[in-house]
Amino acid sequence: xxxxxxxxxxxxxxxxxKGSYLRVLEDITLELDSGEILALVxxxxxxxxxxxxxxxxxxxxxxxxxxxxxxxxxxDICNLSEKDFNDQIRGQEMAMVIQNPQNALNPxxxxxxxxxDILYFKSKKQKKRKELKKEAVQILKKVGISDPEYRFNEYPxxxxxxxxxxxxxxxxxxxxxxxLIADEPTTxxxxxxxxxxxxxxxxxxxEYKTSILYISHDLxxxxxxxxxxxxxxxGGIVEIAQTRELFDHPNHPYTEALLKCLPDxxxxxxxxxxxxxxxxxxxxxxxxxxxxRCSYSFDRxxxxxxxxxxIEPDHFSACFLNER
Amino acid sequence: MALVKVKNLKKYFxxxxxxxxxxxxxxxxxxxxxxxxxxxxxxxxxxAVVGESGCGKTTVARSVLxxxxxxxxxxxxxxxxxxxxxxxxxxxxRSDAQMILQDPRSSLNPRFIVEExxxxxxxIHDQIxxxxxxxDRVWELLDMVGLAKRYSELFPHELSGGQARRxxxxxALALQPEFIVCDEPTSGLDISIMSAIxxxxxxxxxxxxxxxxxxxxxxxxxxxxxxxxxVMYLGKIVxxxxxxxIFNNSVHPYTEALFSSLRGxxxxxxxxxxxxIKGEVPSPINPPSGCSFHPRCKYSFDKCKKIEPELxxxxxxxxxxxxxxx
Numbered sequence: 001x002x003x004x005x006x007x008x009x010x011x012x013x014x015x016x017x018k019g020s021y022l023r024v025l026e027d028i029t030l031e032l033d034s035g036e037i038l039a040l041v042x043x044x045x046x047x048x049x050x051x052x053x054x055x056x057x058x059x060x061x062x063x064x065x066x067x068x069x070x071x072x073x074x075x076d077i078c079n080l081s082e083k084d085f086n087d088q089i090r091g092q093e094m095a096m097v098i099q100n101p102q103n104a105l106n107p108x109x110x111x112x113x114x115x116x117d118i119l120y121f122k123s124k125k126q127k128k129r130k131e132l133k134k135e136a137v138q139i140l141k142k143v144g145i146s147d148p149e150y151r152f153n154e155y156p157x158x159x160x161x162x163x164x165x166x167x168x169x170x171x172x173x174x175x176x177x178x179x180l181i182a183d184e185p186t187t188x189x190x191x192x193x194x195x196x197x198x199x200x201x202x203x204x205x206x207e208y209k210t211s212i213l214y215i216s217h218d219l220x221x222x223x224x225x226x227x228x229x230x231x232x233x234x235g236g237i238v239e240i241a242q243t244r245e246l247f248d249h250p251n252h253p254y255t256e257a258l259l260k261c262l263p264d265x266x267x268x269x270x271x272x273x274x275x276x277x278x279x280x281x282x283x284x285x286x287x288x289x290x291x292x293r294c295s296y297s298f299d300r301x302x303x304x305x306x307x308x309x310x311i312e313p314d315h316f317s318a319c320f321l322n323e324r
Numbered sequence: 325m326a327l328v329k330v331k332n333l334k335k336y337f338x339x340x341x342x343x344x345x346x347x348x349x350x351x352x353x354x355x356x357x358x359x360x361x362x363x364x365x366x367x368x369x370x371x372a373v374v375g376e377s378g379c380g381k382t383t384v385a386r387s388v389l390x391x392x393x394x395x396x397x398x399x400x401x402x403x404x405x406x407x408x409x410x411x412x413x414x415x416x417x418r419s420d421a422q423m424i425l426q427d428p429r430s431s432l433n434p435r436f437i438v439e440e441x442x443x444x445x446x447x448i449h450d451q452i453x454x455x456x457x458x459x460d461r462v463w464e465l466l467d468m469v470g471l472a473k474r475y476s477e478l479f480p481h482e483l484s485g486g487q488a489r490r491x492x493x494x495x496a497l498a499l500q501p502e503f504i505v506c507d508e509p510t511s512g513l514d515i516s517i518m519s520a521i522x523x524x525x526x527x528x529x530x531x532x533x534x535x536x537x538x539x540x541x542x543x544x545x546x547x548x549x550x551x552x553x554x555v556m557y558l559g560k561i562v563x564x565x566x567x568x569x570i571f572n573n574s575v576h577p578y579t580e581a582l583f584s585s586l587r588g589x590x591x592x593x594x595x596x597x598x599x600x601i602k603g604e605v606p607s608p609i610n611p612p613s614g615c616s617f618h619p620r621c622k623y624s625f626d627k628c629k630k631i632e633p634e635l636x637x638x639x640x641x642x643x644x645x646x647x648x649x650x
Contacts, residue, residue, distance in 0.1 A: 043514035160604055190376035191541060192581060195600045202596040217514065220544070223589040224598070247589045261519040262589065263548040270526075271519040271548065277484060278514075 003073070005178055005211045006032040006055070011068035013054055015281070022282040024050050025235050028068070029308060034178065037205060037212045039222040039243075042232035045278050048215045051232070052181045055213070056096055057085055073178065091118075095172035099184040101164035105156040111167055112136055112152035118174050143170040144200060162193035166200065173204055183215045198225055219262060223247060228314075231255050234279055234289040237308060241315040251317040253294045288320070296321055325403055326364035327503060327535050328388060333361045333397035335383050339609075355608050357383045359559040360397075362635075365552075367502075370529070370536040372550035372567070374543060374582070376605050380559040381539045382426075385505045388537060389421055390414075401503075419449050421503040422496040426511060428489040432480040438491050439476040442466065445498045465494040469524060486517035493524065497532070505537045510545060522548055543586045547571055555579045558616040559608055561635060565642035576644045577621045615647065623648055 013025040025047050032038050040048045053059050055070055057077075069076050077089060098104050106114060112133070119132040133152070140148035143166040156164060165185055172180055182201070186194040198221065205212060216222050222229055223243060230240045231254065239252040250256040260272035276293040279285060285292050291301040298320075306318040335358040358380040365371045373381045386392045388399055390406050399406045401417060409417055425431035432441055442462050446452050463473045469490040480488055489509065496504055509525070510518040522545060528534060540546050546553060547567060554564040555578065563576040574580055581601035603620040606612055612619050618628040627647050635645040 043516065162604055190605070191543075191586070192376065192601050193604060195584075195595065195598060196602075198595040199598060199600045202594065206596070219515070219589050220586075223591075224594045244592060258515060259589065261516045263519060263522060263544040271523050273520040273523060274516040277486070277517075 003034055004031050004071075005034045005036075005073060006030070006213070007071040007074075008055075009068050009071070011051075011054070011070065012066050013050060013059070014064055014066050016062040016064075017282070020282070023066075023235065023284075024063075024281045025054065027236050027305075027307060030230060030237065030240070032179070032211050032213065034211055035205070035209045036228065037214055037226045039214045039216055039226035039229045040232060041216055041219060041222055041229060043217060043278050045234075045280070046232040047235040048217075048232050049183055052096070052183050052213060052215050055179075056090060056094055056181060057082075058096075091177075092175050093177055094179045094181065095175065095177040096181045096183065097165070097168050097172050097185045099187050101161060101168050101185075101188070102156070104168055105164060107156055110153055110155055111159065112140075112154075115139060115152075115167070115171060115174070118171055122175055139170045139174065140167070143167070143204075144196075160193075161189055162197060165189065165197050169197070169201060169204065173208060173210070176208055177210055179211050179213065181213045181215070184217070186221065187218075194221070201225070219247075219259070231258070234284055235281060236289065236318070237316075238290065238319070239315075239317045240308070241317075245312075245315055249315075251311055251315065251322070252290075252319050253296050253321070254290050257293075288318075326400075327367045327369075327402060328537070329364040329400040329403075330384075330388065331362050331398045331400070333358055333384065333387055333399065334395045335380075335387055335392065336395045353609055356559050356611065357608060358387065358394075361556075361559075361561050363554055363561065363564060365503075365535055365537060367535055368529070368533050369552055370538050370550040371552045371554060372538040372540055372546040373554045373556055374540055374546055375556035376541065376582075378558075378605055378608065379556040380608075381556050382507060384556075385423070385507050385537060385539050389423055389505055390417075391423075415449070419445070419499040420501055421505070422499065422501040423505045424492055424496050424507065424509045426507045426509075428485055428492055428512070429480060429483075431492055432488060434480055436479075437476070438462075438466070438471075438478050438480075438483075441480070441491060442476070442494050442498055445495060449499055451499065461498075465498055466491075468497060468528070469494045470520075484517075485513055486520065489513065489517075489521055490524070493521075493528075497528070500532070501534070503535045503537070505539070507539045508541070509538075510540075510542065518545070525549065543583065544588070555582065558605065558611055560616065560645065561643075562617065562646070563642075563644040564635075565644075569642055573642075575638050575642075575649050576646050577623050577648070578617050579644075581620075615645075 008028055008030040011025060011028040012023060014021040014023050028051060042048045065078060069078050115136045116129050116132055119135055120129055137148045137152055140151060145151050145163060145166055186197050214226055226243050229243050229246045230237050233254050239255045250259055257274045263271055274293050287303050288301040288306050291297040300320050306320050308316045308318045311317050311322050337355040337357055339353045339355060361384060373384060375381050387394045406417060439462050442465050443458055452458050462476050466475055471490050510521055526549060538550055550567050553567050553570045554561045557578050563574060563579045601620055614630050615628045615633050618624040633645040633647050635643050638644050638649050
């Protein structure tokens with residue numbers, strides 16, 4: 001049995017807001033195998049980015065974990081001190097690629113310098129930066145940047161959006177992390193460049209055997225990238241399944257409705273819509289959070305909260321319809 | 325007669341400011357944002373303009389509404405050139421042709437309530453009889469886009485992205501236009517809201533016989549909403565035909581590349597095995613010689629590097645600019 005890289009048990013996260021607490025994540029249970037790409041999809045406000053940040057402990061001070069635990073390679077990382085977490089996990093075993101590469105690179109340092117910094121710290125400050133330059137150029141070359149020797153001495157503003165995201169991927173993979181959290185890394189990019197970056201990412205995963213938690217709202221992208229998909233709605237996971245299984249046999253009414261909304265390039269008739277809107281945290285309906293928008297809802301949905309249950313091997317769904 | 329006809333539209337932005345630049349005395353740089361674009365839109369059609377960022381699609385949209393003056397070329401609206409309009413004709417044109425702007429929230433005045441936002445065009449074009457009727461008209465417009473009466477009292481910050489988008493559409497409809505330029509009206513919206521907006525736009529088009537110029541980079545959406553598609557690359561149209569043809573029988577290598585990066589959720593596929601186009605869109609300041617797509621094109625040959633291909637008919641109603649076919 002392959003090891004689980006990441007295991008999240010019954011996690012709940014609250015934000016402090018004007019004296020009261022808003023629960024933004026609830027009942028999150030998730031497992032990630034090594035070398036697996038798990039996509040986290042959901043509409044804005046569903047808590048997918050919050051979950052990514054919780055794992056890397058990047059939440060602001062106003063947020064706190066109130067329940068559950070995050071286990072990374074079998075170790076509970078919620079109780080690590082900030083220093084230990086920095087020394088052992090963040091940037092070493094876990095890395096992150098964020099949505100906007102412009103904000104992630106320091107505009108006043110050369111791109112090469114920023115890569116050298118990481119290599120320097122990776123060598124535990126043993127090697128001189130000059131010795132590392134060759135390695136840094138190699139890394140730039142590997143992620144498909146043409147003329148890397150010259151590009152090494154350029155500043156981030158001289159790079160295009162796609163090239164910056166390539167550099168971000170290169171930096172994330174330097175320490176050979178076991179887990180990469182990618183928070184919509186291609187949202188700001190054009191179609192053809194997006195395809196290039198995702199192709200690069202797929203190849204890097206093959207080479208480094210890294211697990212990826214890929215956060216996205218684009219089901220089309222996820223279809224071509226991920227092994228499994230977790231669908232989030234209003235701070236909870238409503239369905240997890242293998243990619244093809246989820247698209248071919250969606251179980252949860254929300255997943256089903258979401259897939260029908262998608263203007264697929266093969267269809268031209270009227271699109272389906274989901275009535276109502278995503279509820280705000282603090283204003284969640286009782287029972288199943290999706291019940292006011294669900295066309296199948298019945299009495300039990302209004303009273304009890306459904307939990308994720310395995311309905312078929314490796315296919316989990318949180319819906320009472322399966323128990324009827 | 326076509327409702328809108330664009331003939332050889334060119335828009336160059338001149339970059340010659342900056343003290344250092346003037347001292348160096350290099351002369352102005354022409355950025356060819358739109359370079360010799362021609363198309364026409366028939367009444368009740370939807371022409372979608374697709375392309376990557378920087379290809380000039382928004383510049384085309386703005387020129388068509390005379391929000392910017394073109395460097396050269398002619399835009400005919402109902403057979404008359406919009407650049408020769410006198411003051412009165414221009415005002416009529418302004419009420420006939422509307423625009424839905426890209427960002428749903430920042431295109432609404434934050435200090436106005438929805439009622440004021442939607443009724444502002446009515447004031448400007450002097451179409452108000454009395455204030456009592458005005459509110460009725462605003463409610464009617466909100467109803468057309470699927471918003472309840474109570475929304476007329478809200479400020480833009482109290483609206484969700486989808487609701488703000490609907491208010492923008494209501495404002496565009498206020499003067500009963502015939503022609504609407506939609507600049508990426510669904511970008512930044514969630515999937516379920518996006519599908520609702522697309523349904524709404526299609527319903528409105530049928531009900532009020534509207535003509536759309538639809539700017540987008542989402543090809544799924546284009547397939548659903550439009551019946552003609554123009555693909556732009558680096559300021560030029562590289563292929564233009566009806567939607568079915570472009571999705572099934574496109575000929576230009578760029579269209580092919582663009583559409584190959586488009587896959588639905590119904591097929592089994594992955595990015596690893598995809599044949600992906602190399603390189604990025606070059607800068608319009610310094611475009612490649614010959615065919616501007618040749619450095620990225622897998623079929624390119626000698627002629628492509630030297631001679632710029634013309635937009636020519638491949639078959640009836642299907643134009644493409646590629647040496648492979650002409």
